[in-house]
Amino acid sequence: MNTPNPALRESATFDRGVISEIQRAAETGIYDIRGWGAKRRLPHFDDLLFLGASMSRYPLEGYREKCDTDVVLGDRNAKFPLHLDIPITIAGMSFGALSGQAKEALGRGASEVGTSTTTGDGGMTPEERGQSKNLVYQYLPSRYGMNPDDLRKADAIEIVLGQGAKPGGGGMLLGQKITERVAGMRTLPMGVDQRSACRHPDWTGPDDLAIKIIELREITNWEKPIYIKVGATRTYYDVKLAVKAGADVVVVDGMQGGTAATQDVFIEHVGIPTLAAIPQAVQALQELGVHRKVQLIVSGGIRSGADVAKAMALGADAVAIGTAALIALGDNSPRYAKQYEELGSAAGFYDDFQAGKDPAGITTQDPELSKNLDPVEGGRRLANYLRVLTMEAQTLARACGKSHLRNLEPEDLVALTVEASAMARVPLAGTTWIPGAL
Ligand SMILES: Cc1cc2nc3c(=O)[nH]c(=O)nc-3n(C[C@H](O)[C@H](O)[C@H](O)COP(=O)(O)O)c2cc1C
Numbered sequence: 001m002n003t004p005n006p007a008l009r010e011s012a013t014f015d016r017g018v019i020s021e022i023q024r025a026a027e028t029g030i031y032d033i034r035g036w037g038a039k040r041r042l043p044h045f046d047d048l049l050f051l052g053a054s055m056s057r058y059p060l061e062g063y064r065e066k067c068d069t070d071v072v073l074g075d076r077n078a079k080f081p082l083h084l085d086i087p088i089t090i091a092g093m094s095f096g097a098l099s100g101q102a103k104e105a106l107g108r109g110a111s112e113v114g115t116s117t118t119t120g121d122g123g124m125t126p127e128e129r130g131q132s133k134n135l136v137y138q139y140l141p142s143r144y145g146m147n148p149d150d151l152r153k154a155d156a157i158e159i160v161l162g163q164g165a166k167p168g169g170g171g172m173l174l175g176q177k178i179t180e181r182v183a184g185m186r187t188l189p190m191g192v193d194q195r196s197a198c199r200h201p202d203w204t205g206p207d208d209l210a211i212k213i214i215e216l217r218e219i220t221n222w223e224k225p226i227y228i229k230v231g232a233t234r235t236y237y238d239v240k241l242a243v244k245a246g247a248d249v250v251v252v253d254g255m256q257g258g259t260a261a262t263q264d265v266f267i268e269h270v271g272i273p274t275l276a277a278i279p280q281a282v283q284a285l286q287e288l289g290v291h292r293k294v295q296l297i298v299s300g301g302i303r304s305g306a307d308v309a310k311a312m313a314l315g316a317d318a319v320a321i322g323t324a325a326l327i328a329l330g331d332n333s334p335r336y337a338k339q340y341e342e343l344g345s346a347a348g349f350y351d352d353f354q355a356g357k358d359p360a361g362i363t364t365q366d367p368e369l370s371k372n373l374d375p376v377e378g379g380r381r382l383a384n385y386l387r388v389l390t391m392e393a394q395t396l397a398r399a400c401g402k403s404h405l406r407n408l409e410p411e412d413l414v415a416l417t418v419e420a421s422a423m424a425r426v427p428l429a430g431t432t433w434i435p436g437a438l
Contacts, residue, residue, distance in 0.1 A: 031265060043273050069086045070083065090109075091253075096185075110134075118158060124153065136157070165267050171195075175194075249297060250294060252277050302321050313409055
């Protein structure tokens, strides 16, 4: 192997990564498709800090004073809104991308701590419905696996207009994962790559969406909350249109949001960071007079209780997690380090979501590999992780003097960088300055 001359000066524009990507593209003639979210450094929740209480604010005592965590989602129009014990939900991830065992484990973990799970492209599985106390059913442009009976079996309906990892793009499931069962549920041929629609086939704008929402309410007897999920781009306008169309809940998924598979160029170059999207969404809801009445769920790069608390302080009612939930289940654990190496991947990396050879049994359709995930154990791990997120968020809220997570507010936060300050619309630490604020 040629060792590069250490005296060679690396170009900032054509660095080693760029050179190797050009070489790969020239060699193969295909673009890179991968899972996971944006890998570039983006302004994120890490760039915000809480101002704990001291003299001007009164903190709450962790061991004696309560800090509640429950949330009601979708009480604007639905007969049966969702009552969740914690404001951390499981994001929509498709059966097809995930194994049946993984879906079951997500249901078990979420139900144990009183929160919801969400289906995904490809329909509802008995594993997930069976184990999920609160199941949100996704209604996607592809309509794969869509059936009115399943709409009625769900506890809420989420109309997907886009995802943070690929706003403006459709789903993708490579042939390796289109097994007989997945093909049957999606009415597709086995083993052939699936690229699904980027927009709903029967509507061309918000007016049609309003009609669609009424149609879905009629089919489900006005019982279920209707969510609308958008990838973060022109969030201020999108949220306004979603509310006008009749959404009970708006889900905003930022650019860091995970995906099972899409083009790398899409993941890294389309959309805006989660941090930038939340204040836009909150402003839109406030101007319409529906902040806290139409609930806001935020996703995209949520990893810790600090992230949860910061999203809520900026105005979210709840958050959703995808990638972190899979890590919690046990996916890509060091236990399988050798197998990952053989796949050209590494334990803890998620680029290989699409390949379907996950030795941990989570992002695969291989019946033998799927057996490596015990849904009971996976569910237990997820429940533990969700409890930790909740306790961390409560710790921060109490330190800010808040007796409920929803009482966190932008005034509790400052930013570490000028970029984060401008995007999150909270002052730069130690100043009263918010760039761009009047
Ligand atoms: C394996 C996987 C599969 C996904 N499948 C879907 C899907 O079918 N429908 C959808 O709306 N979003 C899908 N997503 C995106 C998630 O719903 C969510 O927006 C995203 O994962 C949130 O970001 P996070 O992964 O950083 O938590 C998927 C994400 C992952 C990781």
